[in-house]
Amino acid sequence: MTAGLTARLDRISTNDRYLIVPMDHGLTMGAVAGLKDIESTIDGVTSGGADAVLTQKGIAPRVHANKNDAGYIVHTNGSTTIGPDENDKRMTATAEEAVRAGADAVSLHINVGSTYEPKQIEDLAELTADADRLGLPVLAMAYARGPGVEGDDPEALGHAVRLAEELGADVVKTGYSGDGDSFEHVCESTRLPVVIAGGSRGTDRQTIEMVRGAMDGGAAGVSMGRSIFQHEDPEAITAAVSAVVHDDRDAADALRTAGLVDA
Template identity: 35%
Template sequence: MIKPLGKEFRLKRLIRCETNSSVICALDHGMTSPKFLSGLRDMKARVNEVQRGGGNVFMMGKGFARITVGEFMRDTSWAMLLSASAAGCPKPNIVVQIAEVEEALRLGADAVVVYVALTGENEPQMIRFVGEVGRECEKLGMPFIAEAEYPSAYATLEELKQEYGFDYLLRNSRLCVELGADIVKTNWPGDQELFAQIVEATAVPMVVAGGTLISDEELLTRMEQAMEVGAIGCSVGRNIFQHENPFALTRALSRVIHERWGAKDALEELRATLHQG
């Protein structure tokens, strides 16, 4: 199936053609986190640090896209959030629509993003919303990034794996592709073999979520393993903007993803940079 021309052009900006890779920084946690995260205080600084480090896409709401547009480089892409989490709601897994695909197109976004939380009371509405976004994106030539993740982004990966299991990620990822997603972001399922199964089941570009704060070594190793079995990149938020040196951490991720360095070499360079202060 031939994608609409607008979608083809935007996908070329989202995924670097020469390396078939993408380093995405998620700066959308003001719409998902149950509390404010201090690393998001200076969004202009975060945008500049990530770009210097090699990041090429930002996930961001329209409000801060307007505030930071002056900092964006010519080849940097913006993926606009269409959903927010009802983090203060007593019922779990509730995601609400906050924007339209047409609005994102008008504002100049290169993609739209929807967080897809299943198993909650509103799962039928969630699936219907994802289907509508897929249909509108196909009609308007807008790439659709689906975040096929565990329902909570703020518990540890081990807790979420125990509660929901690998099959949740596999089902969610496949469902999103069936409904029109062009790129799927999902959690690291625990090992390389399981992630390879998700890649095989989806057959679209896959990126790995950074998730809760983990060590630099674990993050880089996870990304190296994912790239080896077919991922095209990462989508990392807290592990970048809460890091002591967001530029250095982004550069380390870019070494692994854009340049195909080993995690060990990228970690050595990162540690040397941090040691220099």
């Protein structure tokens, strides 16, 4: 691992734990709640303890002045909910473009088990090669999705995270298997740091209990979007997640610390 890669991984984490807030959903879903005034949301989540935020490259000018010295990740593929197939993610940026946008890392989404898996494997392999030349970390968002694939199956999730390591990623994001015991298999399937996706927003307690379960199962943190940026108080929910990820608090204590006792 080069000095540059190590330094940039440090910029998107704290003591090898990761709290990343992806906000690339504007491409996918449009300017949904929490993303119209993305500047305020970025300020809130980074004030609450997020290690890094993630957007598409075009939003970079709206990120840097508001991220409170947190790290920045540029996402490099995407699709829309109104297009012919949301699973058909196409490339939107290169590693070099991400560097010009001021990124500390890049990310790419791959649906393992989908009909688009072959092309997305090629895209991830090309991105890791380009990023390696620049000393730029790669976050692979490797989901188990496709015909006959259960997205919370620990075997399928384990395959997805291992694929990310095999192709040269540095950190891998995947779905949660539902409990800490089954998630241990997922984390043991790779030597990469594994972070969980947030998925659709639940209650505050459900969100924090999910984070606690994942950490107990060996996760290195989270990469949570809608559960955080669409919250009524993004700073508070980020603080609650941070209390679990960075301070090893239990769910009830984390909620209480963030002032979300009744959530």
